[in-house]
Amino acid sequence: MAGVWRCMLATMIVLCVCLWGSSEAVGGAKSRPRPQRRPPKKPKVDSVDVIPPAENIDIERMTGTWYLLNVASKCSYLINHGTRVEPTVMSLSRSSPSEQTLSVSTKTRHDHQCWEILxxxxxxxxxxxLTLKGARPELNTEIVIGETDYSSYAVMYYHKRGKITIKLYGRSVDNLSEPVLTKFEQLAEKQDLGLAYLFPFPTYSHCRDVDQDHVINCIPTC
Structure with missing residues (x-):
């Protein structure tokens, strides 16, 4: 009988030791949380809300013809096809000084045909x-006229879904000075758009007449 009690006592001691050891592992020493990988740091991109437009912009003086000369952008289309961009010309018009919209006509070539985007x-x-409205408010494109002298050049910022594209326009294709081009590169650099993201546009063979079948209403991707 005494042997049976000793056997039962030994079993209880072993059981208690096992339970104590498991509780120590759970409630005692705590395991450290696994370190989490930090998300990649996004390059700083200023919203156009913090990019001031040129002072006292006269929207009437912005109307007329503008030739696209250079674009700074991380747009995937330009990155993949930037060496094959086509000459592009933009025309701005306004029906009356009281009108709160600016009509924009952009003519470019696609598949060897001239297209007009309204x-x-x-x-x-x-x-x-300015604002170019999208299908939903979050798809709006906010536009800032950053710099212009109205007669020779204009720098315009396009902000959509956290990305900024900067475009350099000229009143003609051959009257821009080297300081203006240098200034454009410096403005692009401030938005983390270095030389690798600059895409010069052709300054010859621009579209003029466009067939009605090639007139479309859409929002550009860049």
């Missing part, structure tokens, strides 16, 4: 700021 920029209460 858009409406909404004029905001802040001079030099």
């Amino acid at each position: 858009q409406l920029y909404q004029i905001t209460p802040t001079p030099g700021r």
Whole structure:
């Protein structure tokens, strides 16, 4: 009988030791959490809200013809096809000084045919700021006229879904000075758009007449 009790006592001691050891492992020493990998740091991109437009922008003086000369962008289309961009010309018009929209006609070539893209920029209460409305508010493109002298060049910022594209326009294809081109490169660099993201556009063979079948209303991807 005594042997049976000793056997039972030994079994209980072993059981207690096992339970104590498991509880120590759970409630005692705590395991450290696994280190989590930090998300990659996104390059700093200023919203156009913090990019001031040129002072006292006169939207009437912005109307007329503008030739696209250079683009700074991380747009995937330009990165993949930037060496095959086509000459592009933009025309701005306004039906009356009281009209709160700016009509935009962009002519370019696609598949060896001339196309015209028609858009409406909404004029905001802040001079030099425009909005191209998308299908939903989060798809709007905010536009800032950053710098211009009206007669030779204009730098325009396009902000959509956290990405900025900067475009350099000229009144003609051959009257831009080297300081203007250098200034454009410096403005692009401030938005983390170095030389690898600059895409010069051809300055010859621009589209003029366009068939009605090639007139479309759409929002550009860049």
